[in-house]
Amino acid sequence: MNAPRDTLYAAPRDQIAEFEFDHRVAAVFPDMIRRSVPGYDTVLAMTALLAARHAQPGSRCYDLGCSLGASTRAIHQALPAACRGKTGCQIIAVDSSPAMVEQCKKEFADPLKTGQIAIHQADMRDIEITDASLVILNFSLQFLPTADRRHLIERIHASMRPGGALLVSEKVRIADPHLDQLFRDAHAEFKLRQGYSRLEIAQKRAALENVLISETIDQHFARFQAAGFTRHSRWFQCLNFCSMLALR
Numbered sequence: 001m002n003a004p005r006d007t008l009y010a011a012p013r014d015q016i017a018e019f020e021f022d023h024r025v026a027a028v029f030p031d032m033i034r035r036s037v038p039g040y041d042t043v044l045a046m047t048a049l050l051a052a053r054h055a056q057p058g059s060r061c062y063d064l065g066c067s068l069g070a071s072t073r074a075i076h077q078a079l080p081a082a083c084r085g086k087t088g089c090q091i092i093a094v095d096s097s098p099a100m101v102e103q104c105k106k107e108f109a110d111p112l113k114t115g116q117i118a119i120h121q122a123d124m125r126d127i128e129i130t131d132a133s134l135v136i137l138n139f140s141l142q143f144l145p146t147a148d149r150r151h152l153i154e155r156i157h158a159s160m161r162p163g164g165a166l167l168v169s170e171k172v173r174i175a176d177p178h179l180d181q182l183f184r185d186a187h188a189e190f191k192l193r194q195g196y197s198r199l200e201i202a203q204k205r206a207a208l209e210n211v212l213i214s215e216t217i218d219q220h221f222a223r224f225q226a227a228g229f230t231r232h233s234r235w236f237q238c239l240n241f242c243s244m245l246a247l248r
Helices: 023-036 040-054 070-078 098-107 109-114 146-159 177-193 198-208 217-227
Strands: 060-064 090-095 117-121 132-138 160-171 231-238 241-247
Touching: 023 040, 023 098, 040 070, 040 132, 040 160, 040 231, 040 241, 060 070, 070 090, 070 117, 070 132, 090 098, 098 109, 098 117, 109 117, 132 146, 146 160, 146 217, 160 217, 177 198, 217 231, 217 241
Parallel strands: 060 090, 060 132, 090 117, 132 160
Antiparallel strands: 160 241, 231 241
């Protein structure tokens, strides 16, 4: 079934409230993210590929900021035979939004019963992370206060098995101001071509202004290195959206 179309910002608003992952957003989120994030389907496909390579038998795979579980589904479908069954991986999906978690649990009713997947409503900063071979942060770190991001990455590294992988996808800020503006303008054009109006784009941008705080790729890399990850690289970029890999 196709997701309802995102028209949340189609009508003019006198005041723009800060963006929230509430029931209205949860209802249209699949349409919203695909029409807002260029390359999103590629990110999911490659998340599955990298998950299959790095998930280890008997370990845990975490999807932090799971929203409706698109990355969780990609991981679950991609796990190799060695990671299934009694000695398989367990996928832990975490989101702070009650609306997202409520709908996510409906999507994964069967694997929740078998224990292959566990879904928790919690702040990712508070969740206990143990024996991880794979941690996914797909467009979720950017919603944390910048002061809290380093500690989370350090905790992830400390909880991870050798050979484990951290996958982070983010909207990034380009260090060169000219290129940053170029990519911002191109992103707005992308959304226009996806059917959003200029009003919708402007109102949503205002709603996200103090909620989604982007950093440069170098800032992300410096954080990975400071946390102790031995290797890191970007593996996908489309305009000002970037996916990165850090290895334990």
